[in-house]
Amino acid sequence: MKPEAIKRVACVGGGVIGSSWAIQFAMRGLDVILSDINDEQLAKSRAQMHRSLDALEQFGAVTRSRREEIAGRVKLTTAMEEAVADARFIQESGPERLEIKQSILAQVEAYAPAQAIYASSTSGLLVSDIAARAAHPERCVGAHPYNPPHLIPLVELTSGDRTAPDILQTAYDFYQSIGKEAVLLRKECPGFLANRLQLALYREVQDLVMRGVCSVEDADKALVYGPGLRWAIFGHNMIMQLGNPGGLTGMVEMLGNSGDRWLADMASWTHQPDNWAQVAQPGVDQEMANFPDYVGHTNEACARYRDQMLIELLKLHRKL
Ligand SMILES: NC(=O)c1ccc[n+]([C@@H]2O[C@H](COP(=O)([O-])OP(=O)(O)OC[C@H]3O[C@@H](n4cnc5c(N)ncnc54)[C@H](O)[C@@H]3O)[C@@H](O)[C@H]2O)c1
Missing domain, CATH: 3.40.50.720 (NAD(P)-binding Rossmann-like Domain)
Structure with a gap:
């Protein structure tokens, strides 16, 4: 058909x-x-x-x-x-x-x-x-x-x-x-692709906050105003391709040992921290209180802002 x-x-x-x-x-x-x-x-x-x-x-x-x-x-x-x-x-x-x-x-x-x-x-x-x-x-x-x-x-x-x-x-x-x-998906895989990618990143967010490296708010800010902006346009492999005159290959060479050092220090646990919600909720409440008024300070206002921005992005992507 x-x-x-x-x-x-x-x-x-x-x-x-x-x-x-x-x-x-x-x-x-x-x-x-x-x-x-x-x-x-x-x-x-x-x-x-x-x-x-x-x-x-x-x-x-x-x-x-x-x-x-x-x-x-x-x-x-x-x-x-x-x-x-x-x-x-x-x-x-x-x-x-x-x-x-x-x-x-x-x-x-x-x-x-x-x-x-x-x-x-x-x-x-x-x-x-x-x-x-x-x-x-x-x-x-x-x-x-x-x-x-x-x-x-x-x-x-x-x-x-x-x-x-x-x-x-x-x-x-x-x-x-x-x-x-x-x-x-060419093979069965729990969580499929996108949720696994999200969770891999979130494990690192949780770990950084729990280790006292940064606040919940700054972890979100680092994503939104850093890689998140680029990820809304291209995937990570393409970002690597564009990040170095030698393309993805050049980027892999450049990251080399530094990348390995970061990986050795990164979270690898396989059970989500039991007390994460208690740690993260006050942080996210503070984050919402700090937003500019045009974003909003309540779940409803922020959801409206998210939907509006999503629609604008989709128009740019020619998807709407
Ligand atoms: N909610 C999410 O974020 C999300 C994202 C991706 C995929 N999914 C998947 O989508 C599916 C639906 O999730 P949801 O969040 O919409 O759940 P939901 O509970 O909101 O909706 C399920 C609907 O199915 C109806 N239903 C039950 N038996 C039925 C029957 N015999 N015939 C027709 N309808 C029947 C229920 O009355 C209900 O309205 C699930 O398999 C879920 O895993 C959910």
Whole structure:
């Protein structure tokens, strides 16, 4: 199946992630049908989609008429049959529990066309396990988004032991065609790519703060006004490539022994410090109090600022 054949997507599970996926697909001109277990959950999905559209409109990413067009593309239902009967692509975002994921897949397979691709948003379960009892395990892939999927382009693709390579490729092409940036894991790997990279860095943040080298606020500042600005443009390998006249090779030579000395001094523990929250919470509260007024001093204000900046960045990246 060519990705162009996918005109309608079923989003099964309309919580935090499913509602955002629905906006993502609708923004790219696809018809979406979102399903959840009852009307109460669907009302929450609808409210969340409106909040996402409010932010997109408020920060100039969509006009009022485009917003209405996007909202009009998403239908909601509690009937699985209605949700998946005509879908070529199913994005499952149900709760992160294996038995629930398996039961959702069984319900989907009862009604979906045999050629439909089934993509699970799972953050950590193995596709092989989710599809263990599936009639068509070859059509199942893992497609882990970053929250919120309608704003963060990354999607991490994984296969199960019986996923067909051409299905994974079609899923990859499909996500790319709707403006996502898909990465492919060639082997199963807990935490996938992005969360592992984040955690590796966070271990070092925790260690530096716990050793008294810097405050929570300064660790954040060092990231935001240093590497974070560059990382929003290029990945670390490219930054190395641009950092030395000899490219990445020159940079590796330049770092040489210094890099080894730093590594020898860096954190390598495999259990997160038990008292980290007690240490870090006052630090992050102080950080928020110190922000300029245009950023804000509450969680709500800072989240709004984050979303606004994210939208501006995505416009620069030509992703919105
Ligand atoms: N929250 C995140 O930051 C994040 C990020 C990436 C991936 N994920 C993954 O996305 C998935 C969903 O996470 P979430 O945070 O949106 O969870 P959530 O609890 O907000 O949403 C799950 C939704 O699934 C619904 N549901 C339960 N059974 C169902 C069924 N049989 N049919 C249809 N819907 C059903 C629930 O009512 C709920 O609305 C999980 O697998 C999670 O690991 C989450």
